[in-house]
Each structure stands twice: as C-alpha cells, then as structure tokens.
C-alpha cells in the first residue's frame with residue numbers, strides 16, 4: 001500500500017512509521033466505493049419506496065459506522081495522521097504518561113525514571129500545566145519530552161469542531177511554552193478519539209497525533225501487578241506505551257499503583273530485551289517547533 005499512502009509534508013518520517021500492511025487508505029477507498037455502488041444500485045434497482053428507503057438507511061448506517069470507526073480507533077489515521085508504533089527494525093519501546101502534571105505523583109514517577117535511567121514523554125493537560133509550571137519545567141529539565149494532551153481534557157472536546165479544538169491545542173502549547181520554553185508538536189487526544197476537525201487543526205498547527213500500542217489501564221486499575229503484567233507481556237517492538245501520571249482535570253485519583261508498577265515494568269521490559277528510548281527517538285520525529 002506504500003505507493004497509495006499519502007505522504008506527509010509536515011512529518012516526512014511518518015510514512016516509515018506505517019506498517020507495510022497499512023490498510024487505512026485501502027479501507028477508506030473501498031468503503032467510499034461500496035457506499036457509492038450501493039447508492040447507485042439503490043436508485044436503479046429499488047427506485048420506489050419502501051425498498052429505496054431501506055437501502056438508503058443501510059447506506060447511512062454503513063457510512064456512520066465507518067466514520068465512527070475512525071473516531072474511536074485510537075490508532076486510526078482516518079481523521080488525523082497518527083503515529084503509535086515504529087516499524088523500523090528495532091527492539092525499542094517508549095514510555096508515555098498522560099493527564100499530568102500532578103503535584104503528588106509526577107515527582108514520584110520522575111524519581112523512578114531517574115533511578116532507572118529512562119526518559120519518557122509526558123502528554124500534559126494545559127490547565128494543570130498552568131497550576132504546576134514548576135513540575136512541567138522539572139519534567140523538561142530531567143530530559144523528558146513534553147507533549148500536548150489538550151487544555152481541558154473534557155470528554156466532549158473530541159466532538160468539538162475547529163475553533164474549540166484549535167483553542168485547546170494552542171492554549172496547552174502556550175502553557176507548556178510559558179512553563180518550560182518549548183512548543184510541542186506531538187498531541188495525544190483525550191481518550192484517543194479523533195474527529196475530522198482535529199486532523200485539520202493538527203495539520204494547521206504542524207502537529208502530529210500520537211496513539212499507543214499498549215496501555216496499562218492504570219487510569220482505572222489500582223492493581224500494580226496487573227498493570228505491570230499487562231504492559232510487560234503486551235509490549236511489542238517499536239511500541240508506544242501509555243501510562244498516567246495524573247488524572248486530567250478530575251484530580252484526586254490515586255496514581256500510587258502506577259508509581260508502584262513502574263520499576264517492575266521497566267525491569268520486565270528490559271528482561272524481555274527491550275531498550276527504553278524516548279518517544280522522539282523511537283519514532284524519529286522532531287518533538288518541538290523551532
């Protein structure tokens with residue numbers, strides 16, 4: 001499918017991040033054709049109601065299902081170019097942390113990472129960066145990356161349109177720039193959902209969406225052993241790993257299990273022969289704007 005893949009001018013490297021079996025453009029093309037063919041047949045074959053209504057309803061359901069698949073599949077590139085795994089010959093993986101900074105748990109996670117000599121990427125929530133600029137700066141100082149995880153982390157922003165999404169993205173970048181002096185080019189959508197407007201907004205801001213290959217479900221689980229086991233067993237070469245150092249704007253959620261699981265995860269991944277590298281190194285991407 002390589003020849004049919006739309007090259008990204010903003011992130012030339014992203015084409016190498018796509019698997020050779022990337023079926024995204026094909027799925028899109030096939031679905032558009034199926035919908036068109038069914039539509040023509042509906043008119044020719046079932047020109048009269050109620051048959052034509054039934055066929056028309058089927059077409060609408062098919063189209064909506066296809067669009068929803070692109071929204072809810074966190075690694076789908078349908079609506080926004082998304083990187084979530086390196087397909088280069090590598091035994092490396094990268095740790096990412098969402099929803100921080102958190103005054104209690106982010107420093108604890110930084111300590112573990114320092115102790116284990118691992119550099120990660122922190123997808124930070126703009127409003128929490130404004131509350132804790134000193135932690136954001138400390139993340140940067142310790143050699144980790146800062147990414148954009150929206151300003152409000154509200155569930156409904158995934159269904160917002162250009163204006164609102166652009167404000168979420170820009171406000172967060174401005175907060176991170178103010179706290180740590182860098183402007184992220186990497187964006188992780190809250191809950192991983194992406195709509196067509198987000199693709200436009202990210203392209204306009206010269207940013208790229210980042211998904212994940214495996215997650216610990218540490219946002220919902222408090223069982224450190226389960227979190228560690230899930231990631232150590234489920235990680236694949238080149239995979240982006242999702243954990244959480246904060247709780248979005250809900251706050252108060254205990255990330256103790258993540259802190260407890262982290263050394264076990266790092267040791268377990270290394271025992272499986274994985275190198276833990278920073279996200280920009282794994283994906284060969286420039287993480288910040290000039």
Ligand SMILES: [Zn+2]
Nearest residue numbers: 098099190191
């Ligand atoms: Zn989140």
